[in-house]
Amino acid sequence: MIAFREVDDADPALVFSPLVRGMEKTFAWVDEHGGISLTPSRAFKRVFVHWAAAEFDWPGHTEADLFAVNKVLNEPDFAPLMVLHDLMIAMKLGRHYKGEFRPTKAGQALTGHPGRIFGTVVPFFLFRINHASMSRFEDAPILANWDVFLNVLNAETEDGATGGHLRRVLFGAPETGPLPRYDEVMGQLYIQVLRPLCWAGLLQQERAEAGYRSEEAMFVKTPLWRAALRLETDGKVKGATRH
CATH class of the missing domain: 1.10.10 (Arc Repressor Mutant, subunit A)
Structure with missing residues (x-):
């Protein structure tokens, strides 16, 4: 039986989670800009993808890693961001509305709570997502x-x-x-x-x-x-x- 302990928001161990950091940064962008603009195919637009590549600092997918093989970045070029986007939609933590991605009430409730993000999102990500699809x-x-x-x-x-x-x-x-x-x-x-x-x-x-x-x-x-x-x-x- 797999049991997760509750992780306090202030626990310094949370710094090791790119998933938590990426979601926190995404919510921070929304707080500042009101939403994330989407392409006609409902992917995040380049302005956010470029910002996320720099801010997420995702191991193996840093800004330097990504621009070493791409002149510009679209969402599919940044695989963890694409997974994070799909994950937030699947968990109903965000939705697409009038050409933008916006957090739902459930997503807003996680803002500023990295421990809660971990406890809510990571079990779903590990055990409910079909990783073989990648x-x-x-x-x-x-x-x-x-x-x-x-x-x-x-x-x-x-x-x-x-x-x-x-x-x-x-x-x-x-x-x-x-x-x-x-x-x-x-x-x-x-x-x-x-x-x-x-x-x-x-x-x-x-x-x-x-x-x-x-x-x-x-x-x-x-x-x-x-x-x-x-x-x-x-x-x-x-x-x-x-x-």
Whole structure:
């Protein structure tokens, strides 16, 4: 059974959550401007997307990261913003009205309360969103056993673990052959489990120096994991080795 502890608005661990920070920044924009202008296809307009890229400071999707491959930014170019937009609509925290995105009363009630944002949005984001839909493969299998994932990660990422190690612990070693091949299981583990946990702020991803392969990236629990989660394996987790 996965249980979330209530996180106080003043808890410094909330700084680790890009999702909470992005939603707070979005509500701050609305407070100042009255709404977020939408394109005819109901995406956020570029002026907000450019502002969000700078303000959200989303790991792996910073302003520098995004403009390194784009001259201008549309909402689909900033994947976390697109997810955040869809999430707020799905949870009825915001709505589209007369060409603008505006918070609903439920969304307004979260303004200024990052702990409440975390407690309301993160469980929905992790457990109700189909993360497999973000895969490049239409028939990607859905990995759904969050109870197993979180309890295993609770122990394995205490001192940090590579994506490849977590793949082997959860699913066994990948098949080998004479030529390198894409490990779809590793890809889906990253897309459906590890990346959502990083975006929620429960894990932190440290990129490998050699590149961006998720097998080589290091994943470690953040202070927010300990502040927010109550898991069956808590009693078996030893304190991290500090150097």
